[in-house]
Amino acid sequence: MRLYLINPSNPLVSIVKVKESRWNRYRVWKPLSLMVLAGRTPPEWEISIVDENLGVPDYSALPPPDLVGITAFTSQANRAYEVANHFRRLDVPVVMGGIHATMCVDEALERVDAVVTREADGIWRQVLEDARQGGLKRRYDGGFADMTDVPLARHDLLSRGYAFGAVQTTRGCPLNCSFCSVTAFNGAHYRQRPIPDVVREFQSIRERLVLVVDDNLIGTRPEHIARAKDLFRALARANLRKEWIAQATINFADDEELLALAAQAGCSGVFIGFESPSPEGLREYGGKFHLLKDRDIHASVQRIQRHNILVAGSFIIGLDADEPGIGSRIAETARRYGVDNLNVLFLTPLPGTRLWDQMKSQDRIPLNTLPQDWKYYTLTYPVARYQHLSLDGIIQEMVSCSETFYSVPGIFRRVFRSFWHRRKPWISLVGNLSYRGNIRLDGRVYAGFKRQRGDSFRHQSNATASPCLHQYENHPALS
Numbered sequence: 001m002r003l004y005l006i007n008p009s010n011p012l013v014s015i016v017k018v019k020e021s022r023w024n025r026y027r028v029w030k031p032l033s034l035m036v037l038a039g040r041t042p043p044e045w046e047i048s049i050v051d052e053n054l055g056v057p058d059y060s061a062l063p064p065p066d067l068v069g070i071t072a073f074t075s076q077a078n079r080a081y082e083v084a085n086h087f088r089r090l091d092v093p094v095v096m097g098g099i100h101a102t103m104c105v106d107e108a109l110e111r112v113d114a115v116v117t118r119e120a121d122g123i124w125r126q127v128l129e130d131a132r133q134g135g136l137k138r139r140y141d142g143g144f145a146d147m148t149d150v151p152l153a154r155h156d157l158l159s160r161g162y163a164f165g166a167v168q169t170t171r172g173c174p175l176n177c178s179f180c181s182v183t184a185f186n187g188a189h190y191r192q193r194p195i196p197d198v199v200r201e202f203q204s205i206r207e208r209l210v211l212v213v214d215d216n217l218i219g220t221r222p223e224h225i226a227r228a229k230d231l232f233r234a235l236a237r238a239n240l241r242k243e244w245i246a247q248a249t250i251n252f253a254d255d256e257e258l259l260a261l262a263a264q265a266g267c268s269g270v271f272i273g274f275e276s277p278s279p280e281g282l283r284e285y286g287g288k289f290h291l292l293k294d295r296d297i298h299a300s301v302q303r304i305q306r307h308n309i310l311v312a313g314s315f316i317i318g319l320d321a322d323e324p325g326i327g328s329r330i331a332e333t334a335r336r337y338g339v340d341n342l343n344v345l346f347l348t349p350l351p352g353t354r355l356w357d358q359m360k361s362q363d364r365i366p367l368n369t370l371p372q373d374w375k376y377y378t379l380t381y382p383v384a385r386y387q388h389l390s391l392d393g394i395i396q397e398m399v400s401c402s403e404t405f406y407s408v409p410g411i412f413r414r415v416f417r418s419f420w421h422r423r424k425p426w427i428s429l430v431g432n433l434s435y436r437g438n439i440r441l442d443g444r445v446y447a448g449f450k451r452q453r454g455d456s457f458r459h460q461s462n463a464t465a466s467p468c469l470h471q472y473e474n475h476p477a478l479s
């Protein structure tokens, strides 16, 4: 039995940029979901993982499979349906899973043979068995996986072309920020994989650099932090000779032992979501409000950096509190915090989030020709109507933010600082140049976006109901 597991490209994101800027090799990441599914697939299936972000193959030249599994974030949904259509025309059954199919079940069911909602670890073998017997059901629900039952991902199946390997150690997030899909998808309960499994999986990764995909590697409660310390001790003992980066909340800075253990375990950088430079902005959307308010963030960032760990700060532009001037305000705030890299994203109503419901009810989502418009839901396009910023205005704020933070003197200052403190100046340089290189590309991309979709922002929408279901918003795990 032959199985293709496909990660569809989003032509508007990395694929174009990878070709245009070689630094972006460091920003293409492995589709871990498919490697995890492969780890749960019985040996009678011959598996190929296709990551279209590295190049779209000529599917008709490949041997026809018995089953196709497609993953998709919302931004990839449109391409996912094109790929599904290709295989269904050949009578090959197509199963779709992942975040988008979960949040938009009905839309996906119209375009594929079966949908698996939520985490598929526990149900994937059943899906394969049904497919083998020709009895695929229309819909499966994996629920929340038992973390002792998450298989070791098949890292051997995607071994070339990436700068980073990928691993997951926890799922779920209790903070439930209104713009984020994680709590709705993975639940509010913070679940941790057994440490020996994580160490074994790290050992099976060939790349020296690894992305830990957890939404928050350290968690927020004392027992989470204690587990993170145990994990770091185990990774350090295993002497992996790897460097890894992860996402964490700012409370990472509050425990010197945690920081020291993370550094010993190979942590070389963390992404931290600061979301907004203003308390009003934070209060508006943040489950993180209480972690950030009244904190000396510059001192917290410095404490992390003292352990030779780079800090990339992430902000959102387009909150209701954001007024003209927000772009340079974010750049200035990030400079003041002393972060090594800055990543700013447009506030985007993703299906299944509270923000989606709110903006939808206020008729603030003009990009609603679905599924076609999903390709713009990359957080790098302004897809909504923003309270105090027009389409041109918000784009201008984004450009001015990038130009201010990634100015040549700004880059020089940060890289020199990393060099002076012996804090991975090369990584800092590559990161900064990669972002700077994208400013020019982004300008072209925004111009194209305005040409193609600018009109939608000028009329009030007459949208019909969205095909997305929000069936998990009242799930017990969220209460």
Ligand code: B12
Binding pocket: 007, 009, 010, 013, 027, 028, 029, 030, 031, 032, 033, 034, 036, 037, 068, 069, 070, 071, 072, 073, 074, 075, 076, 095, 096, 097, 098, 099, 100, 103, 116, 118, 119, 120, 121, 124, 145, 168, 179, 180, 181, 182, 186, 213, 214, 215, 345, 350, 351, 377, 378, 379, 380
């Ligand atoms: C790592 C990551 C990335 C990596 C992507 C690596 C990759 N190629 O997969 C990078 C940094 C590149 C990235 C980029 C983006 N990301 Co991202 N990312 C994540 C993160 C943190 C973890 C994903 C992961 O690897 N999980 C581990 C695997 C094992 O879990 P999983 O993917 O959920 O897979 C399980 C199930 O979903 C299911 N499943 C998944 N696929 C399939 C397929 C089949 C056939 C079946 C049966 C089951 C199945 O089974 C798996 C095992 O249980 C998630 C947050 C999260 N918790 O999901 C956000 C998340 C997926 N990203 C998100 C977003 C918005 C983006 C961006 C659009 C925005 C941006 N600019 O950063 C871009 C999109 C790029 C693109 N290609 O279009 C949103 C997606 C929301 C949505 N509705 O689409 C999430 C949920 C975060 C959030 N804040 O809401 N991301």
Ligand code: SF4
Binding pocket: 173, 174, 175, 176, 177, 180, 181, 182, 183, 215, 216, 273, 287, 288
């Ligand atoms: S803390 Fe991060 S993962 Fe958790 S809900 Fe907020 S944005 Fe999402």
